[in-house]
Amino acid sequence: MSLFDAAPTPSASRVSTPRGRPADEPPLSREAEPEAEPLATPADAAEYRAALAAFRTGAWPQERWTTFRLRHGVYAQAQADTYMVRAKLPGGRLSFDQARAVAVANRDHCGAAVHLTTRQDVQFYYLTLDGTADLLAALARGGVTTREASGNTFRNVSTCPLAAVCTHEHVDAAQVAERLATAWIRHPLTQHMPRKFKTTVSGCGHDCGMARIDDLGLIATVKD
Structure with missing residues (x-):
């Protein structure tokens, strides 16, 4: 559950704080806060692969697919049928295992050197559309996410x-x-x-x- 999930609607007889917590109740302690979402999860890669299949079969129109793939960090390059993927790295920080996962994923799936961006991300180039799904899965296994690295997010x-x-x-x-x-x-x-x-x-x-x-x-x- 996210830190920002909507709180239950308070009854009309009780005054609430802006987040919906009754004013007469003590605030949650740090220990009581819900666990944060993991940045990287194989479920995101699986969702992306399923959406790609829906687009391939015509179940998803182009506009819906484009919005979805951008939300997962996948851009179309200027070259025909070629894609770039951006990973999301808060503060530009990578553990040793994550850095190795980036290097191995790039070696196995991409056609150019990794690009380090001014906003502390990394980008992968010259992928086929099917190759983007394989790259996202490889990165997720290594603890690296592309979720919301691009698009209106x-x-x-x-x-x-x-x-x-x-x-x-x-x-x-x-x-x-x-x-x-x-x-x-x-x-x-x-x-x-x-x-x-x-x-x-x-x-x-x-x-x-x-x-x-x-x-x-x-x-x-x-x-x-």
Whole structure:
């Protein structure tokens, strides 16, 4: 269950907070919060493969398929019948196992070097449409998601490049980015947004994450 699932509608006789919790009840403790959604799951890759099959058989029209594949990080390249896939990496962070999964998946399924983006993602090039399904499955097995890396969705959360190691930061921006990403991934509100929505987190006032050029920019401060 997501952190932002709708709360039960309160009775008319009770005053509620903006999130629907009765005002006379204590707030949930951190331990009582629902578990966050995992970023990477094989279910996303399976859903993508099933949708591709529906498109192939004509059960899905082109417009529905295009919206769906973009939501899963799959772009059409300029070359005919050729596709690019973007993975979603909050703060641009990869574990050793995830980095290996990226390298192996690219070697086995793609036709060019991995591209590192300015918003701390990685992109894979020169795939066939069927090859995109195989790549998504390989990445999911390695703990890497492409979900909502493109399309009109809540995009990757970027951070200061020195998040978690900068001596000036007031908070670990990388942890904040991870928490935001897991809170919003697969949420119904983020599946059909009017336009793409980009977020960044800076751990201090130097704002190395460049909050001023994002749709939502968070800068940690210390209150006197």
